[in-house]
Every structure is written in C-alpha cells, then in structure tokens.
Amino acid sequence: MSEPTTQEEARPGSSASVEFIGEWYRLDPSKPFEIGREADLDIDDNQYLHRRFLSIQFVDGLWWLSNVGSRLSASVSDPSGTMQAWLAPGARLPIVFALTTIVFTAGPTSYEFTIHTDAPAFVDSAPQRSPSGETTVGAVTFTLSQRQLILALAEPMLKREGTATSEIPSSANAANRLGWALSRFNRKLDNVCDKLSRAGVDGLRGGAGALATNRRARLVEYAVLSRLVTKDDLPLLDQSADED
Structure with missing residues (x-):
C-alpha cells in the first residue's frame, strides 16, 4: 500500500x-x-x-x-x-x-x-436561484419543501468538518427531522427523483424493490456535488413549507 x-x-x-x-x-x-x-x-x-x-x-x-x-x-x-x-x-x-x-x-x-x-480548471456558473427560494437546475425547478427534503438527507454530508465520511439518513429519520409523516416524505422523494431523472440524472430510478436505499445516496451525491444545496441552505430546514 x-x-x-x-x-x-x-x-x-x-x-x-x-x-x-x-x-x-x-x-x-x-x-x-x-x-x-x-x-x-x-x-x-x-x-x-x-x-x-x-x-x-x-x-x-x-x-x-x-x-x-x-x-x-x-x-x-x-x-x-x-x-x-x-x-x-x-x-x-x-x-x-x-x-x-x-x-x-x-x-x-x-x-x-x-x-x-496540473491540468487547467474549467469555470462554470452555479445553479440559479429565484428570489422566491425556488432552485432551478437547467429546466428543473424545486419548491421549498422539495429542497428541504434534499437538505434533510444531505445534512450530515454538508455539516462534515475535517472528515471525508458521512452517514446517509434513513427515510424515517429524515422525515422525523422535518416533522413530516413518512408517507409525505416518500411521496416528495419520488417527485424529486422523477424530476432529476427526467433532466438526465442517472441512478435515481430502478425496478421494483431496487434503489430504495441507493437512490437516497445518489440524490445526496448529486445535490452536494452540483451545489444544488449547500451548507448555507441548512437554515431552510427550520422554515415552514406549505404542502405542495
């Protein structure tokens, strides 16, 4: 080694x-x-x-x-x-x-x-955010509650300091963090994954029984690396969002 x-x-x-x-x-x-x-x-x-x-x-x-x-x-x-x-x-x-x-x-x-x-870096623009708090990535727009769902799953990774490992919360723990019923969380998770899948993001869909765990991890990876959510967005977890 x-x-x-x-x-x-x-x-x-x-x-x-x-x-x-x-x-x-x-x-x-x-x-x-x-x-x-x-x-x-x-x-x-x-x-x-x-x-x-x-x-x-x-x-x-x-x-x-x-x-x-x-x-x-x-x-x-x-x-x-x-x-x-x-x-x-x-x-x-x-x-x-x-x-x-x-x-x-x-x-x-x-x-x-x-x-x-030693290769030169490329410079690109970050995802656009509207004054209303919605986030647009390409043609995909996310509501506040959808961003809260992503943040609840990505929170441990966004908060990590001095470490390169983090735990992905279960759906039940993420729903509890938001004060939502698990059924509401799962419904919104389906919506978020469908939106990103239609926009060309891989790994968020699968057959029956597949990707129940992996799609949460894939969603967190994509959201953090693409700057869809950042550490500065974490206060949104404590905001009130209407049912979409």
Missing part, C-alpha cells in the same frame, strides 16, 4: 496526487493507484466496499479514473459542481480538471476524496 505524504511533499512538482482526510498520495505514472478496502488508498474497513473499487492510471498522456468494482458507482465533479459524471462499474473517464472531487457510497456511509493534477 502507498504511504501518505504531506501536502507540501505531494503537490509541488508532481503531475497528480490524491487527498483523503488530510493525507496526500503522490501518483506514479508507471503504475495504477487503487482505492478500496484493501488497496493503495485503504479507505475503510467497510464490508460494503470493494477491496479494489477505483483505479487511477496514466495512459496516453492523460490520467484516467476507472471503476474496477462490480456493484458500486461513484460521482465525479469539477470544482464548480456544474459538471458531474456517474462512473458505473466497468466505466472510465479522463481526469482533465486541476481539482476533481469523487464521492461514493458503500452501505450507509458516503466517502469523498479529491484528485489534484
């Missing part, structure tokens, strides 16, 4: 490095760097996490991120959060930003790490 380095050792003069919970790992272009339960970056002793989940490798002049697992997916985002890719098992994509954020969920726990390269 690779030994972590300090930020000062990893960043200057290196073409790429990985940061996870304050530890830095310089990437070697001559060999893959693997991330998982038993890998170069040993994320966590989590039975839901693959021993080898993600791999970073330098090929044809580019750093590539590959999903070498069989079940889990990862969300990949640029610094502004306006570009996001969903890396499914067997897929790979080039790392073209100076800073790339990767978030994934294994069981009830979400993890986040960053890849730093």
Whole structure:
C-alpha cells in the first residue's frame, strides 16, 4: 500500500496526487493507484466496499479514473459542481480538471476524496436561484419543501468538518427531522427523483424493490456535488413549507 505524504511533499512538482482526510498520495505514472478496502488508498474497513473499487492510471498522456468494482458507482465533479459524471462499474473517464472531487457510497456511509493534477480548471456558473427560494437546475425547478427534503438527507454530508465520511439518513429519520409523516416524505422523494431523472440524472430510478436505499445516496451525491444545496441552505430546514 502507498504511504501518505504531506501536502507540501505531494503537490509541488508532481503531475497528480490524491487527498483523503488530510493525507496526500503522490501518483506514479508507471503504475495504477487503487482505492478500496484493501488497496493503495485503504479507505475503510467497510464490508460494503470493494477491496479494489477505483483505479487511477496514466495512459496516453492523460490520467484516467476507472471503476474496477462490480456493484458500486461513484460521482465525479469539477470544482464548480456544474459538471458531474456517474462512473458505473466497468466505466472510465479522463481526469482533465486541476481539482476533481469523487464521492461514493458503500452501505450507509458516503466517502469523498479529491484528485489534484496540473491540468487547467474549467469555470462554470452555479445553479440559479429565484428570489422566491425556488432552485432551478437547467429546466428543473424545486419548491421549498422539495429542497428541504434534499437538505434533510444531505445534512450530515454538508455539516462534515475535517472528515471525508458521512452517514446517509434513513427515510424515517429524515422525515422525523422535518416533522413530516413518512408517507409525505416518500411521496416528495419520488417527485424529486422523477424530476432529476427526467433532466438526465442517472441512478435515481430502478425496478421494483431496487434503489430504495441507493437512490437516497445518489440524490445526496448529486445535490452536494452540483451545489444544488449547500451548507448555507441548512437554515431552510427550520422554515415552514406549505404542502405542495
């Protein structure tokens, strides 16, 4: 397994490095760097996490991120959060930003790490917000209560300080946080997932019995990385919202 380095050792003069919970790992272009339960970056002793989940490798002049697992997916985002890719098992994509954020969920726990390269960053605009408190992402508009639902699920991830792991609340706990009946929470969760699915967001729909847990994690990953909700929005959880 690779030994972590300090930020000062990893960043200057290196073409790429990985940061996870304050530890830095310089990437070697001559060999893959693997991330998982038993890998170069040993994320966590989590039975839901693959021993080898993600791999970073330098090929044809580019750093590539590959999903070498069989079940889990990862969300990949640029610094502004306006570009996001969903890396499914067997897929790979080039790392073209100076800073790339990767978030994934294994069981009830979400993890986040960053890849730093010498490539230039892209600058994009953030999601637009209307004076009424509604949020628009592309052609999708969310009401206050829908944003509250997203915030209730994303609250632990938005509040995390000095850590790259967080727990995704159950539907019952998120509904209790909002003071809603579980039936109301589930109905609004369906509406939010349907809206984002129609807008092209992957991983929020599935067959009967599928994605009951995973879609909550996927929703949190998308909402946080795309800046659909931020830490500054958390006070909205205590506002009163009419039934939609």
